[in-house]
Amino acid sequence: MEFNEALSYINQGNCVLFVGSGFSIGATNSEGLCLPTGSGLAKLFYNECNESSDGGNLQDASDLYVERYGTTALVNRLKELFTINGPKDITSDQKFITSLPWKRVYTTNYDNIVEVGYSCSSKKIYPKVLSDSLLDINDKTKLCIHLNGYIGSLDESSIDKEFKLTDQSYTSEDFIESDWITLFDIDLKIADAIFFMGFSMGTDLDIKRII
Numbered sequence: 385m386e387f388n389e390a391l392s393y394i395n396q397g398n399c400v401l402f403v404g405s406g407f408s409i410g411a412t413n414s415e416g417l418c419l420p421t422g423s424g425l426a427k428l429f430y431n432e433c434n435e436s437s438d439g440g441n442l443q444d445a446s447d448l449y450v451e452r453y454g455t456t457a458l459v460n461r462l463k464e465l466f467t468i469n470g471p472k473d474i475t476s477d478q479k480f481i482t483s484l485p486w487k488r489v490y491t492t493n494y495d496n497i498v499e500v501g502y503s504c505s506s507k508k509i510y511p512k513v514l515s516d517s518l519l520d521i522n523d524k525t526k527l528c529i530h531l532n533g534y535i536g537s538l539d540e541s542s543i544d545k546e547f548k549l550t551d552q553s554y555t556s557e558d559f560i561e562s563d564w565i566t567l568f569d570i571d572l573k574i575a576d577a578i579f580f581m582g583f584s585m586g587t588d589l590d591i592k593r594i595i
Contacts (some may be wrong), residue, residue, distance in 0.1 A: 385577065393576035397485040400575045404492050406582020410475040411497050414467050419495055425465070432461075446549045455540050462547075466495045466535040471504045479504045481581070488571060489528040492583065492591070494535045494547070498528045511536055515546045518563040529567075531559055531591070560593065568594065 393399050408419050420428055422442050429445035430437035433452045437445070449458050468474060474497055482501025489498055489509065502509040509526050511534045521527070533547030543549075548558075559565055571578065572595075583591075 390577035390579070394484050394486075394579075396576060398487050398574075398576045400488050400490070400571045400578045401481070401484075401486045402490045402578060402580045402583060403498065404581070404583025406584075407478070407481075407491075408493055408495055408497055409582070411468055411478060411495070412473045413495075414464050414469055417465075419466060428465075442549055455543065459538055459540055459543055462494070462538060462543075463535055468496050468500045471500060474500055474504075483507075487525060487575060488567075490568065491528060491530055492532050493530070494533055494538075496534070496536055499536070502528075512564075513537060513542075513546050514558055514562045514564055515542070518567060524567065529564055531564075559591065565594070 390399075405421055411419060413419055426440060426442040426445040427437045429442075429449045430440055433445075433448050435448060446458065449461070471479070478497055478501050482498055483505040491498060496511070499509055499511055509528050512521070512527050512529050513534050514529075514531065518524075533542070538547055546558075559568075
């Protein structure tokens with residue numbers, strides 16, 4: 385299928401959107417700053433712990449942050465960094481893309497850009513994480529499935545269970561072993577088209593295995 389042909393199917397409502405960190409570029413958080421990438425987040429944590437980031441990774445940086453300030457502080461800091469307050473904090477492109485009639489949305493991002501974008505068009509979309517029960521959801525067409533965790537549901541109990549912060553967590557098979565893989569497998573087979581935006585399979589091995 386050619387790209388222009390795929391575009392023509394979007395308005396029919398049977399296309400799926402899959403977004404990664406590149407989709408979040410341009411949006412600003414509650415501090416008015418751009419959302420950090422994985423390496424940027426690690427560097428930020430090291431700086432706030434007054435430690436050098438040379439040779440460090442996000443797993444070590446997160447562990448250091450918890451050791452220095454506690455889990456609650458880490459949760460609160462992540463919420464500050466990845467929460468979008470409203471429509472003025474996302475780009476016109478993000479608003480446009482989320483205004484389209486997607487059958488379903490998948491994202492590897494923590495942030496709530498998709499949810500804010502949908503609200504700009506007075507549309508409803510419900511964020512879900514892998515620990516949510518797929519069987520309990522009757523209407524599965526208005527979902528944004530956050531594969532690596534969602535900032536809106538992050539707390540002290542969920543940060544170690546469903547929020548991917550470490551290099552090791554990105555090589556896990558959490559998605560493959562969840563109920564949500566069934567829905568995604570169906571989407572891969574019967575959607576008119578699936579659009580990947582701002583996503584690279586170079587780091588998320590769980591998604592790479594599936595696709």
